[in-house]
Amino acid sequence: MKQKITLKKIAKEFGVSISTVSKALKDSHEISQELKNKIQAFATYYHYKPNSLALNLRNQNTKTIGVIIPEIVHHFFTTVITGIEKLANDKGYNVMICLSNESYKKEVLNLQMLASGVVDGIIASVAKETEEKDDYRHFNELINNGIPLVMFDRVVDEINCSKVIADDKGGAILATQQLIKNGCKRIALLTTPDYVTVGNERREGYLMALNDHNMAVDHDLIIKIDDKLTIDEQLSVLFEDGNYPDGIFAVNEIYAATVMKVARGYGYNVPEDIEVIGFTDGLISEFTTPSLTTVAQHGRTMGRKSCELLLDEIDSQDTEYQYKTNLIKTDLTIRDSTKKVQLHN
Amino acid sequence: MKQKITLKKIAKEFGVSISTVSKALKDSHEISQELKNKIQAFATYYHYKPNSLALNLRNQNTKTIGVIIPEIVHHFFTTVITGIEKLANDKGYNVMICLSNESYKKEVLNLQMLASGVVDGIIASVAKETEEKDDYRHFNELINNGIPLVMFDRVVDEINCSKVIADDKGGAILATQQLIKNGCKRIALLTTPDYVTVGNERREGYLMALNDHNMAVDHDLIIKIDDKLTIDEQLSVLFEDGNYPDGIFAVNEIYAATVMKVARGYGYNVPEDIEVIGFTDGLISEFTTPSLTTVAQHGRTMGRKSCELLLDEIDSQDTEYQYKTNLIKTDLTIRDSTKKVQLHN
DNA sequence: AATTTTCACGAAAACGTTTTCGTGTTGATA
DNA sequence: TATCAACACGAAAACGTTTTCGTGAAAATT
Structure with missing residues (x-):
């Protein structure tokens, strides 16, 4: 294959030293105009x-x-990346994206690889398996090595670094309140296993909203979905x-879209019989029938x-850098899976 | 901040030379066991x-x-990346993902940056703007510099490199044939502007299938969607x-999902009045009502x-390397937006 | 006792760049 | 004519590794 062109090769070509070539290419005043012209022309020609x-x-x-990031086929993460990329490029930085595939081992490997000098800093969202193992030594090691780290979305409290999280609890409260306001009495929650931190936050918001309205919690209405089963x-x-429940709050889009299908299978109509709200991390919501009311996460802003x-x-x-934690607000995107509220004035 | 630990620092710590430290860490037989033990312990402790x-x-x-890749928020591209990542990691390679955002300028920048020694080879899908400008010098320059390049999906015929493409034409033929087989007489095509190569391939497949069945082409049924308009x-x-058409073939998922909504707005039912088939690059298809019959692209396989x-x-x-072009077959995923064919036997 | 081996380590080059600090040759100045 | 500045370039260090080739001392062999 063609060998790459280097300063040394150019130097040999002109019978001058490497330093001279380097300076010539930077248009240094130390080098005669004549030589600079020749060297620059040569370099341009060979795409140095x-x-x-x-x-x-x-x-x-x-x-x-x-x-x-844990998974790239999640729309939420891709919007975050878009946000990161945009700002990074504007500031003259490149972005290297690695996938942990929700695996602890791959996360450790990725971290070690990035820490070995290839990047100036790291932005990460932790893998589910890591949350499950509750082992974060690899992140602490990073920080000890002096490599700047920012965690987003799935963050770890114990780790001393900057963090950016969505206001998951606030979003869940918004969603649940909306269902309550619309007259729902039996509100179900579709959530993740306990070890997923964002799921916990959302569940807490759900519970708080119920509590605020003096509604009892029916534990039969809280379903923790195991992704390994159908x-x-x-x-x-x-x-x-x-x-059946007359309102459903799902902690993500897939659960929300799926429950609408299942409910329809049982002969229930959305939103007439059951109102549904999801948590956005995708673009499915717009295309379901009815389209899904969701809590918007603003991934780009997070990125x-x-x-x-x-x-x-x-x-x-x-x-000495002072770490910051940033809460990105969430808000409700009303579509057709919830009833339109009557306006009183 | 904490300084990174290097061979030089370890060497100074023990009063030995850098080479000795390097060898000690590699467990070389040239170094005494005693010294190796001490150096290795030190290195481990400081996470060298x-x-x-x-x-x-x-x-x-x-x-x-x-x-x-042109866009990361496209599910198709993320599946390709997943495929690339998997194999690359298995072979001990890391993956660096860059986004062109469909911009010619960013594509050139990304290419130059990657070409400056940071990667051993490049996999790329060209930006729409580049296709529109029809200017591919930056890719040729890459090849001239001896950097291996593979293009996928949106490839350029004139460029001399390995290529991986989906059988777009074949997929379009499959889809159109299916509609014809199901009895559609007026089959519409929802496609992209002419400069998008994959759109062209799919249109050709559509035309070929019609032609094979001696069906006339009605140009009023071919809609070229301009993404800048609604x-x-x-x-x-x-x-x-x-x-109205009684069959619709859309070159992507969004067009297909959208046309179902629009048709419903006009009072038509899918699949009873109109059958619809899309081209997969996402996971919307499963969640629309009715779910979408699509041509599957197998992004992971392409990656x-x-x-x-x-x-x-x-x-x-x-x-001297012999470039190869690989055609990834496409096939039909039958869902509910097309009628079930009667089985004769 | 003289020679050869083995042992345990160091020096230096190489990868490609930038930059500081020489240094020899001009031409101008005193 | 002696001194000095300007000019145009080169040498070398530095970034952090790995690896080849020495090399001095001790141990083993004749």
Whole structure:
């Protein structure tokens, strides 16, 4: 294959030293105009590009930030990435995206790989398996090595770093309140297993909203979905005995869309018989029938903010950096799976 | 901030040379067991990790492949990435993902950045704007610089490199045939502007299938959607005069899902009055009502194959490499937006 | 006692770059 | 004519590794 063109090769070509070539390409005044012209022309012709590795090694920075996400086929994460990418590029940084695939082991590997000098800082959302194991030493090690870290969405309280989280609890309260306001009496919650932190936050919001309105909690109406089993079957229990819920709050889009299908299978109509609200991390909501009312998470904003905090920390090296936690507000996008409220005035 | 630990620092700590430390950490027989033990313990304690930049510079490879995609919020691209990632990781490579955001300029920038030594090879799908400009010099420059390149999905014929494409034409033929088989007489095509190559392939398949069955082409039934305008309005023309199509083939999922909504707005039922087939690049299809029959693209397979070809080329440096083009077959996923065919036997 | 091996380590080059600090040759100045 | 500045370039260090090739001392062999 063609060998890459380097300063050394150009130097040999012109019988001058490497330093001279380097200076000539930077249009240094130390080099005669004549020689500069020749060298520059030559370099342009052969598409000379300084080797990034060498530059990074010398400058001790890579102008690259690493992002670790659990799953890339989740729309929510891709919107976050979009937000990160935009700001990073504007600031002259590149983005390296790694997937943990919800695996603890891959997360550790990715972290080690990124920590070995290839990035100036890392933005991460922790894998489910890691949450389950409750082992975060690899993150602490990162911080001990002086590599700036920002966690987003699925964050870990014990870790001392900047964080960006969606207002999950607030969103859940909004959603539940909306259902209550619309007259729902039996409100179900479709959530994740306990170890998923964001699921917990949302459940708490749900409970708080019920409590605020003096509504009793019916534990039969709280379904913790196990992703390893089929979702449909786990949802069926809600409708089997006829004592069905009249409102459903699902902690994500898939659960919400699925429960609508299941409910329809049992002969119930949305929103007439049952109102449904989901938590957005995708674009399914718009295309279901009826379209889904959801809590919007603003992934792009989260990404932008995460990147902002990270670059802040990178820029403020040597000084002791004060970690920040940022709460991104959530709000309700009303569509057709909830009843329109009557306006009183 | 804490300084990173290096061979030099360890060497100073023990009053030995850098080479000794390097060898000790590699458990070389040249170093006494006693010294090795001490150095290794020290290194482990301080989480020593060899600096990747230095290693890459020395080894003249980075064990990283770059991927350039136009948009990350497209489910199709994320499935491709998943496929690439999987194989790459299995082979000990990391993946660096860059977004062109469909912009020519960003594509050029990304390419230059990746070409400057940070990756061993590149997998790319070209941006729409690039297709529109029809300017591919940046890709050729890459190849001239000896950097292995594989293009997937949106490929460029003129460029001399390995390619992986979905059998777009075949998929379109399958879909159109299915509609014909189900008895549709007026089959509409929802497609993209002409400069989108995959759209062209699919249109050709549509035309071929019609032709094979001696059906005339009605150009009023071919709608080229302009993404800058609202999709709904552009689709309405199909239904306004009452002479509506009884079959619709859409080149992507969004168009298909949207046209079902619009048709329903005009009082038509799917699949009774109108049958619809889309081209998959997402997970919307499962959740629409009715669920969408689609042509499956097998993004993961495309990703895996792209990666395979790239690694092949990387491994076969110096020898003259024979570029390959790989066609990934597409097939029909039957759901509820098409009628069930009667089985004769 | 003289020679050869083994042992345990160091020096230096190489990867590609930038930058500081020489240094030899001009031409101008005192 | 001696001194000095300007000019145009080179040498070398530095970033952090790995690896080849020495090399001095101790141990083993004749």
